[in-house]
Amino acid sequence: MTTQTFPPVAQHHHKVFESISVPNRLLLGPGPSNSHPDVLKALALPPIGHLDPFYIDLMGEVQELLRYAWQTDNRLTLPMSGTGSAAMEATIANTVEPGDKILVAIKGYFGHRLVDMADRYRAEVSTIEKEWGKAFSIEEIESALIKYRPSILAMVHAETSTGVCQPLEGIGDLCRKYDCLFLLDTVTSLGGVPLFLDAWGIDLAYSCSQKGLSCPPGLGPFTISPRAEKKLNSRLGKVPNWYLDVSLLNKYWGSDRVYHHTAPVNMNFGIREALRLLSEEGLENAWNRHQLNARRLWEGFEKLGLDLYVKKEIRLPTLTTVQIPKGVDGKAFTLHLLKNHGIEIGGGLGVLAGKVWRIGLMGYNSTSENVDNILNLFETELPRFR
Amino acid sequence: MTTQTFPPVAQHHHKVFESISVPNRLLLGPGPSNSHPDVLKALALPPIGHLDPFYIDLMGEVQELLRYAWQTDNRLTLPMSGTGSAAMEATIANTVEPGDKILVAIKGYFGHRLVDMADRYRAEVSTIEKEWGKAFSIEEIESALIKYRPSILAMVHAETSTGVCQPLEGIGDLCRKYDCLFLLDTVTSLGGVPLFLDAWGIDLAYSCSQKGLSCPPGLGPFTISPRAEKKLNSRLGKVPNWYLDVSLLNKYWGSDRVYHHTAPVNMNFGIREALRLLSEEGLENAWNRHQLNARRLWEGFEKLGLDLYVKKEIRLPTLTTVQIPKGVDGKAFTLHLLKNHGIEIGGGLGVLAGKVWRIGLMGYNSTSENVDNILNLFETELPRFR
Numbered sequence: 001m002t003t004q005t006f007p008p009v010a011q012h013h014h015k016v017f018e019s020i021s022v023p024n025r026l027l028l029g030p031g032p033s034n035s036h037p038d039v040l041k042a043l044a045l046p047p048i049g050h051l052d053p054f055y056i057d058l059m060g061e062v063q064e065l066l067r068y069a070w071q072t073d074n075r076l077t078l079p080m081s082g083t084g085s086a087a088m089e090a091t092i093a094n095t096v097e098p099g100d101k102i103l104v105a106i107k108g109y110f111g112h113r114l115v116d117m118a119d120r121y122r123a124e125v126s127t128i129e130k131e132w133g134k135a136f137s138i139e140e141i142e143s144a145l146i147k148y149r150p151s152i153l154a155m156v157h158a159e160t161s162t163g164v165c166q167p168l169e170g171i172g173d174l175c176r177k178y179d180c181l182f183l184l185d186t187v188t189s190l191g192g193v194p195l196f197l198d199a200w201g202i203d204l205a206y207s208c209s210q211k212g213l214s215c216p217p218g219l220g221p222f223t224i225s226p227r228a229e230k231k232l233n234s235r236l237g238k239v240p241n242w243y244l245d246v247s248l249l250n251k252y253w254g255s256d257r258v259y260h261h262t263a264p265v266n267m268n269f270g271i272r273e274a275l276r277l278l279s280e281e282g283l284e285n286a287w288n289r290h291q292l293n294a295r296r297l298w299e300g301f302e303k304l305g306l307d308l309y310v311k312k313e314i315r316l317p318t319l320t321t322v323q324i325p326k327g328v329d330g331k332a333f334t335l336h337l338l339k340n341h342g343i344e345i346g347g348g349l350g351v352l353a354g355k356v357w358r359i360g361l362m363g364y365n366s367t368s369e370n371v372d373n374i375l376n377l378f379e380t381e382l383p384r385f386r
Numbered sequence: 387m388t389t390q391t392f393p394p395v396a397q398h399h400h401k402v403f404e405s406i407s408v409p410n411r412l413l414l415g416p417g418p419s420n421s422h423p424d425v426l427k428a429l430a431l432p433p434i435g436h437l438d439p440f441y442i443d444l445m446g447e448v449q450e451l452l453r454y455a456w457q458t459d460n461r462l463t464l465p466m467s468g469t470g471s472a473a474m475e476a477t478i479a480n481t482v483e484p485g486d487k488i489l490v491a492i493k494g495y496f497g498h499r500l501v502d503m504a505d506r507y508r509a510e511v512s513t514i515e516k517e518w519g520k521a522f523s524i525e526e527i528e529s530a531l532i533k534y535r536p537s538i539l540a541m542v543h544a545e546t547s548t549g550v551c552q553p554l555e556g557i558g559d560l561c562r563k564y565d566c567l568f569l570l571d572t573v574t575s576l577g578g579v580p581l582f583l584d585a586w587g588i589d590l591a592y593s594c595s596q597k598g599l600s601c602p603p604g605l606g607p608f609t610i611s612p613r614a615e616k617k618l619n620s621r622l623g624k625v626p627n628w629y630l631d632v633s634l635l636n637k638y639w640g641s642d643r644v645y646h647h648t649a650p651v652n653m654n655f656g657i658r659e660a661l662r663l664l665s666e667e668g669l670e671n672a673w674n675r676h677q678l679n680a681r682r683l684w685e686g687f688e689k690l691g692l693d694l695y696v697k698k699e700i701r702l703p704t705l706t707t708v709q710i711p712k713g714v715d716g717k718a719f720t721l722h723l724l725k726n727h728g729i730e731i732g733g734g735l736g737v738l739a740g741k742v743w744r745i746g747l748m749g750y751n752s753t754s755e756n757v758d759n760i761l762n763l764f765e766t767e768l769p770r771f772r
Contacts, residue, residue: 004553004555004580006580006582007582007585009457009669009670010454010457010584013450013451013453013454013459014454014665014668014669015447015450015451015454015665016662016665016666017447017451017658017662017665019424019659019662020428020431020444020655020658020659020662022431022432022434022440022655023434023438023440024432025432025434025435025438027433027434027435029435031648032433032434032435032436032648032651034432034433035432035433035652038405040429040430040431040432040652041430042406043426043429043430043652044426044427044429044430045406045408045426046408046410046411046420046421046426047413047418047420047421047596047602047603048408048409048411048413048418048730049411049413049415049418049730050418050603052409052411052724052730053724054408054409058406061401061403064399064401065399065401065403067399068396068397068399068400068401071395071396073399081468081469081472081604082467082468082472082629083467083647083648083649083650084647084648085628085629085646085647085648086467086468086472086629086647089627089628089629113628116628117628119624120624120625120626120627120628121626122626167390169390194390194392196392196393198396199393208648210433210648216433216650216651216652216653217433217436217648217649217650217651217652218467218604218650218652218653238505238506239506240506240507240508240626241475241506241627242471242475242499242502242503242506243468243471243472243475243630244629259735260471261469261470261471261472262417262418262469262470262471262594262596262603263469263603264469264602264603264604264653265418265602265603266421266426266429266602266603266604267602267604267650267653269406269408272403272406273405273406276402276403276405276406279400279401279402279403280402282400283395283400284395338438338439344434344435344438349645
């Protein structure tokens with residue numbers, strides 16, 4: 001019982017709002033995607049303690065299911081307690097020491113974000129750039145590794161800003177040949193696109209919960225290979241980011257279970273259920289489903305005379321960029337779909353602003369019904385926007 | 387359509403788990419606390435886009451309700467997309483430049499965490515320490531400000547490790563007299579303990595979602611005063627943390643609504659509802675409820691002959707530390723309550739490990755029924771552990 005006297009309570013921010021109600025949306029943009037109903041049910045379970053024996057078991061399940069989804073044996077595989085961008089920053093924060101050379105292969109918006117982050121951790125950043133909508137060849141990667149001799153090569157697997165899927169075979173071998181770590185953004189590929197972290201020699205990867213995993217946004221899957229752990233363990237100073245410091249997180253997610261921060265337990269209920277559903281379906285089935293539904297979408301757009309921005313060989317099944325025809329107000333059509341049909345699709349980012357629509361078919365939303373639904377709206381309603 | 391050939395899918399992490407089911411717990415530890423049922427319902431609403439007009443409106447509501455809860459007019463008041471520890475780090479990351487002097491007044495575990503973080507942002511850290519269970523006097527604070535002349539004074543309002551509520555009146559004035567910013571941890575006070583950020587001259591504060599707000603863990607309320615914004619805006623370099631950079635976040639949460647990261651939309655549904663409920667109850671009523679139920683708990687323990695660790699004048703209503711009587715295996719009793727009664731209480735942290743239990747009555751859980759329930763178990767079952 002305190003004996004302090006207090007000032008009067010100010011009431012000018014004291015607003016009384018109605019109980020929350022949320023419009024029903026079909027999210028066919030770059031993400032978030034809709035969540036599986038079982039995942040939403042899991043989110044609403046009553047929270048338990050972050051050191052509760054039940055929760056400790058659940059953490060182990062999440063880790064094991066993430067290893068399966070990513071096809072990795074990495075011990076340190078866990079969801080960061082933030083969104084995909086936090087997990088992205090975790091890969092940089094833990095492995096970059098001031099002055100380290102990092103090479104970022106940029107082919108869209110998210111490559112630039114990696115540069116910005118690496119710069120903040122005082123890396124010496126080099127970049128190679130590819131026109132938006134294209135992928136790097138293995139020869140281009142090798143030349144750059146020879147030229148810059150980085151200690152980390154960072155790139156994006158599935159570029160959400162362009163719809164390009166970067167072929168990865170052979171790059172991991174090059175990273176070993178030139179003695180550098182391979183850091184990969186798998187935000188728009190995990191769960192939806194074939195991905196083999198260990199077989200492809202990927203040392204650091206991150207993703208998100210709200211795309212291929214059919215969970216709401218809020219967690220950032222993260223993994224680090226034993227090879228990258230060595231670099232972490234030989235750091236001269238502490239990781240310059242407490243919240244994302246994997247050496248501390250390892251004491252909680254590893255066998256010691258030492259308190260680091262209070263885990264977002266309900267979000268972890270959700271991702272556990274999301275990963276369980278992916279495991280139940282099986283990775284190959286999930287990848288095939290994404291591929292088949294994407295093909296159905298692409299063929300439909302071609303029939304409607306709409307051009308796809310990315311050539312077929314490197315086209316991402318989870319996110320398709322459609323060119324906005326000349327004379328069409330792309331933004332007006334996007335708003336029309338949202339307001340009158342409750343469907344969200346995305347516009348272009350950066351250099352593609354105003355030039356493309358971005359249509360996502362991810363996780364729970366990758367269904368033939370959704371494809372037919374959106375194609376039908378493009379067929380019947382787009383002509384009014386020309 | 388890719389023409390790559392893929393390795394076989396490894397099945398050794400391919401586990402098939404049952405659908406999730408979670409034990410029912412009454413969380414009377416240091417946090418998380420139980421969530422209000424309406425908040426859990428909000429979490430399970432279908433996600434919408436982070437740039438959806440509906441979501442943009444909801445962000446404004448969350449900000450306004452947070453201003454009320456904290457009693458501040460700060461423009462930059464928002465929930466960080468991480469737990470309370472992320473928001474803690476955000477206060478440091480945004481305002482500390484290398485070489486800045488920061489003074490941390492430590493009276494428990496979380497003061498040490500502030501030191502660790504400030505150190506990682508290359509501050510020149512000074513500390514004053516108080517025995518765990520005690521609070522600083524205004525004279526002690528002033529002497530330290532004179533001695534160290536810091537640019538930031540950081541302290542914890544409600545020390546979750548000890549159960550001490552630090553009296554704050556006058557400290558903000560001292561911070562102006564000695565030209566430093568006042569940074570305050572309000573993790574275990576927001577929503578449960580009288581707190582007047584503006585009237586008390588607090589420049590930087592952070593909290594969590596899972597205690598006084600009755601929401602699951604996963605968001606970290608954060609606020610920064612115009613005075614502290616000036617320091618942020620005069621930085622020589624970028625904030626060395628991309629995810630928590632308030633100058634970037636301001637473009638999303640401010641009027642521009644420029645994409646920064648994909649917001650954890652469902653967690654924000656939850657905190658919106660949690661803050662709405664607090665606003666509906668009214669701050670004064672919520673504070674009184676916490677005070678009354680805490681008193682009921684304290685009186686009950688005294689009747690049972692148990693000693694409270696903190697003297698009444700600075701005792702926190704949200705978290706009570708009870709001394710473990712000599713000869714009692716405190717951990718065994720804690721485990722007994724969890725396993726046989728589904729009730730979580732906390733053990734001691736740091737120097738108080740094995741010496742105290744920590745009992746939280748926070749937000750939704752601060753009820754007379756919960757008090758009577760836990761007192762009854764102490765009365766009837768503790769004797770078996772002596």
